[in-house]
């Protein structure tokens with residue numbers, strides 16, 4: 001028999017996790033797969049389950065002072081339907097799973113699952129998103145790249161919840177998002193790629209590039225992006241050099257979805273295409 005607790009509000013949830021170690025369940029679309037046993041058997045939850053999907057405090061979406069704050073228990077469908085969410089984010093969320101899964105899968109779950117194949121992650125890295133973590137006595141904000149510490153690992157402790165995601169509202173002139181997978185829907189990524197460029201007076205002012213599913217965590221390098229901005233402004237952008245930098249950062253593996261070789265080739269092509277079409 002699995003013990004479970006459905007708190008009435010966030011305060012109750014945060015108090016509950018001080019005293020008992022719970023398995024936090026939002027949409028359950030990762031957890032139910034991870035914990036499944038044979039046909040007809042209940043999922044193998046070895047600790048009590050805390051249901052957070054109905055907590056109103058975790059389902060708010062607000063825009064204030066140039067930042068968008070998205071509650072951790074917002075489902076991808078609710079984000080796609082919300083007028084505050086920019087079109088680019090919707091383009092990314094629409095390629096996650098299928099409509100039925102998107103109705104219950106949450107953005108907080110995607111982040112806390114911390115898989116390098118989590119499809120919201122390259123976008124969140126590229127936008128410098130912060131993760132808001134709360135326990136019963138404090139609320140902290142951590143850059144997503146620090147929050148995720150490895151494949152399936154992050155810095156959350158059992159007495160904390162991710163309550164929201166904070167994103168700067170930024171405008172980019174060119175945006176590319178590609179999810180490469182076996183099918184158009186309900187398939188995890190072999191590679192995912194987000195690239196964005198902002199121009200000012202026809203000069204490159206900002207660029208963001210992130211790859212998913214090709215290393216233990218999302219690949220993004222602000223140093224390389226700054227080198228692209230600097231060199232493109234003085235006309236000395238060496239695309240071969242940029243590609244070779246990323247080649248050292250991309251460390252894909254062979255798994256059931258793809259091969260390391262294929263992933264490397266796809267990353268290189270996506271990068272060449274972006275640098276060629278948008279930046280030169």
Ligand SMILES: Cc1cc2nc3c(=O)[nH]c(=O)nc-3n(C[C@H](O)[C@H](O)[C@H](O)COP(=O)(O)OP(=O)(O)OC[C@H]3O[C@@H](n4cnc5c(N)ncnc54)[C@H](O)[C@@H]3O)c2cc1C
Nearest residue numbers: 024026027028029030031097105106109110112118119162
């Ligand atoms: C058929 C199918 C297709 C899928 N396709 C895709 C896909 O295309 N792309 C993709 O990225 N993913 C996909 N997934 C994976 C999954 O749907 C997503 O990762 C989803 O966002 C997980 O959210 P959830 O609310 O269901 O998380 P849950 O399963 O509830 O939780 C996932 C993990 O996060 C923890 N957690 C959740 N919320 C919080 C919180 N607020 N605070 C602290 N810890 C928390 C849980 O304890 C658990 O460890 C798919 C899954 C299925 C079953």
